[in-house]
Amino acid sequence: MPFKTSSPHAPLFAMLTPEGIERIHLSVLKVLREVGVDFPHEEALAIFKKAGATVEGSRVFISEDLLMESISKAPNAVTFYTREGEPSMYVGDSETHFGTYGTAPYAYDPYTGERTLATRKTIADAARICDALPNIEWSMPMGVPSEVPVSYADRHQFYQAVINQSKTLYSSTYTAAGLEDVIEMAAVIAGGLENLQKKPFFTTGINPSTPLRYGNEVIAKLLVVARAGLPIVYNSDPMTGGTSPATLAGTIVITVVEGLAGAILAQLINPGVPVIPGGGPGTMDMLTTVVGLGTPELGMMVSGTAQMFRYYKIPSYGAAGASNSKVVDLQCAIEATNSILLTALAGSNMVHCIGTIDACMTVGLDAFVLVDEIIATTRRIAAGMAVDDETLAFDLIKKIGPGGHFLEENHTLKHFREHHKSKLIDRQNYDGWVMSGAKDMHDLIVEKTHWILENYRPKPLPDDIAQKLAWMMKKFE
Amino acid sequence: MTDILNLIADKLYEGEVDTVTSLIKDALQQGILPEDILHSGLMSGMDHVGRDFKCGDLYVPEVLVAARAMHAGMDLLRPLLSQTSAAYSGKYVIGTVKGDLHDIGKSLVKLMLEGAGFTGIDLGTDVTPEAFMNAVRENKPDIVAMSALLTTTMTEMKNIIEALEDANLRQSVKILVGGAPVTQAYAQEIGADGYAPDAARAVDVAQSLLGNR
Numbered sequence: 261m262p263f264k265t266s267s268p269h270a271p272l273f274a275m276l277t278p279e280g281i282e283r284i285h286l287s288v289l290k291v292l293r294e295v296g297v298d299f300p301h302e303e304a305l306a307i308f309k310k311a312g313a314t315v316e317g318s319r320v321f322i323s324e325d326l327l328m329e330s331i332s333k334a335p336n337a338v339t340f341y342t343r344e345g346e347p348s349m350y351v352g353d354s355e356t357h358f359g360t361y362g363t364a365p366y367a368y369d370p371y372t373g374e375r376t377l378a379t380r381k382t383i384a385d386a387a388r389i390c391d392a393l394p395n396i397e398w399s400m401p402m403g404v405p406s407e408v409p410v411s412y413a414d415r416h417q418f419y420q421a422v423i424n425q426s427k428t429l430y431s432s433t434y435t436a437a438g439l440e441d442v443i444e445m446a447a448v449i450a451g452g453l454e455n456l457q458k459k460p461f462f463t464t465g466i467n468p469s470t471p472l473r474y475g476n477e478v479i480a481k482l483l484v485v486a487r488a489g490l491p492i493v494y495n496s497d498p499m500t501g502g503t504s505p506a507t508l509a510g511t512i513v514i515t516v517v518e519g520l521a522g523a524i525l526a527q528l529i530n531p532g533v534p535v536i537p538g539g540g541p542g543t544m545d546m547l548t549t550v551v552g553l554g555t556p557e558l559g560m561m562v563s564g565t566a567q568m569f570r571y572y573k574i575p576s577y578g579a580a581g582a583s584n585s586k587v588v589d590l591q592c593a594i595e596a597t598n599s600i601l602l603t604a605l606a607g608s609n610m611v612h613c614i615g616t617i618d619a620c621m622t623v624g625l626d627a628f629v630l631v632d633e634i635i636a637t638t639r640r641i642a643a644g645m646a647v648d649d650e651t652l653a654f655d656l657i658k659k660i661g662p663g664g665h666f667l668e669e670n671h672t673l674k675h676f677r678e679h680h681k682s683k684l685i686d687r688q689n690y691d692g693w694v695m696s697g698a699k700d701m702h703d704l705i706v707e708k709t710h711w712i713l714e715n716y717r718p719k720p721l722p723d724d725i726a727q728k729l730a731w732m733m734k735k736f737e
Numbered sequence: 738m739t740d741i742l743n744l745i746a747d748k749l750y751e752g753e754v755d756t757v758t759s760l761i762k763d764a765l766q767q768g769i770l771p772e773d774i775l776h777s778g779l780m781s782g783m784d785h786v787g788r789d790f791k792c793g794d795l796y797v798p799e800v801l802v803a804a805r806a807m808h809a810g811m812d813l814l815r816p817l818l819s820q821t822s823a824a825y826s827g828k829y830v831i832g833t834v835k836g837d838l839h840d841i842g843k844s845l846v847k848l849m850l851e852g853a854g855f856t857g858i859d860l861g862t863d864v865t866p867e868a869f870m871n872a873v874r875e876n877k878p879d880i881v882a883m884s885a886l887l888t889t890t891m892t893e894m895k896n897i898i899e900a901l902e903d904a905n906l907r908q909s910v911k912i913l914v915g916g917a918p919v920t921q922a923y924a925q926e927i928g929a930d931g932y933a934p935d936a937a938r939a940v941d942v943a944q945s946l947l948g949n950r
Binding site for chain 2: 663665667668670672673676677681683688689690691692695
C-alpha cells in the first residue's frame, strides 16, 4: 500500500536544509577518502584494489570518482513482491513502507505475559500477526529460536516466517553458508533463482560493525547476495556518543559512509544490483549505556539519512516505531508515533523496527497491533489533502447555507470514509464508553491480538513447495 | 420471491433509493404482498444496517442513506398496507431546548428514529416549554425527545418535564433526553424516562421505552 504514489498532495518534510545536505556530502567524501572503511576480507580488498581504490592493510580509501561512478549503476528504486509474486512495495522516491525487526532472544506469552526464551512458535505467531495487519507491509522473522542448534537458527527463522506469512520478507542470516541456504529455499518458493531476481520477495541485511568497518563473515554474505543478484539492505546501527559522534550530523555521516562503502562493493561485484543503504542510527543512553531506539533523535537521523540517499539517487533504509519500553504502554505509544510520523513525512523508503519493545530484546505481539494503528493514522497525514472543486465543495456550502447540516449529503457519504477510523480508538462519550465495557486502548489491542491468533490463517504454500522446504529443513534439526 | 426481497434488502443497505423503489414496484407487479415486501425486504435490510452500525462496520452517513431508501419504499407501501400491519414504531416530538441553538445532535437522533420507522415532528432549536407542551397536545406523541449541548441550557429539560406535569400531559408520553453534558444520573434526577449517550442508542432506548423490543 503506497504512501505517496497514490497522493500527489503528500507533504514532504525536510530535516536537513540544502546547505546541510551539501555539508554532510562533503564530509562523507572526506571520510571515504581520508579515513577509509575496513573490509577485512581478501577477495573484497582485491575487488576494491582492481577498481582503483587505495588499500592499506584491510582499510579501503575511496575517491569521489569511484563513489559516484559505482552508485550511478545502482537502481534508484526497487520493487519488492509478495511470496506469491504480486508487487508489494515500490521502494524509492519518497515512498515509505514499514516493516518489523528481527532476532529478539525473548518473547512474552500473549496470554499470560510470561517472558521466556523465544522459540519457533514465537516466529510463527509473530509472522501470522503481521500477515493479518494491513499496515505492516513487510516483516522479519521475529525471535531467535532457542530450541534449535544455534548455527542453524537463521534457516529456522526464515522457514518459520515464510510458511506463516505472504508479505515481503527480510530474513537475517548469521553466516554466508546460512545465507546460501536461505536463498536456495527462497528460490524454491519463487520457482528458481531467476524468478526470485525478477520478483524478489526476499532480502537480507548486511550490517556493518560500526564505526566504519565490516566484519569478515558479513563481507562474505555481501558477496553471496550480490552475486545472487538480490536486493541488498545495509543496516548501520551507530549509537551517538558510543560508536559514532554524539552529534546527529556526525552520526548521519557515519551511517551514510558505511552504507555507500558497502553499496560500492556490491556494484563492483554485480553492477546494477539493487542496494538499500541506511539503518537505525540510535542514541546511547548515557545513564544505562543501552541503545535508545525510541528517542526523538532516531527519527531525526533517519529522516536526514533518507534525504542524503535521495541526494545520491538510491533508496534508503530506516528505522521507526521502536521503543525502549519493556511493555506496550504510554512510552511505547509516544516513541513509536513520533518516529513513524517523522520518517513517513520525511520519505525514508524501507523502514524497519516497528513494533519493537525492550530495544529488540523481547517480542510482544500486542506491540504490532499498536503500531499497525499508528501507521494507519500516519498514512492519513502523510497522504496530505487535495484542494480542488470537489474538496472545496462550494456548491454544497451554498446549498446548505447558514445553520443547516451536511449529514445527509451525497458529498458527505462519498468522502467521510477518507477520514481515519479505528475500532481501537474510542471516541464515545463517557456513558457510551461505560456501557460498552469501559475498556482502554490496551484492552482492545489485547483482544485484537488474541482474535488474530485464534482466527487468522495465512495463505498456505502450494503442497509441493511446502514439502520440498520441509525436506530441506531436515538437515538443520 | 425471496430473491427479489433479498435484493431489496441489499439495495436498501447500499442506500440506492431509486433501485429500491423500482424493485418494490416490480415485486408488487409480481403479486408479492406489501406486508412481505415490508418485512422481508425493507425491514430485513434495515436490521442488517443496524447490526453493522452497532459493530462499527457502518457509519452514520451510510445509515442515513439507507434510512432514505427505507422512507422512499414506505411511501410506496403505506397506502397498500392495512392499518395493523403498517410499520409503526411510534410517534415522536423532538427539539433542542430553549436558549440552545445546537442542531446537529438533535437532527441526527431524528434521522435515526425515522430510519427505525418512527414518525413525528421536529420543533427545531431554542424550543420553549410552551412549544413542547403545545406539540404534545396537538400530536399526541409516544416520545418527547429533548437535546441540549450546554450545561447552562440542560436545566431547561427539567422545566419542560414540570410544564408537562402541570398540564397533566406527563403520563401520556415517554421522555428521552440526550446531549453532550447530559448523563444517566441527570436524566434520573429530573425524572426523564430514558437517556442515550448517542444517536444510535437513542433508537434502542426509544424502542425499549415503548416495549417494541
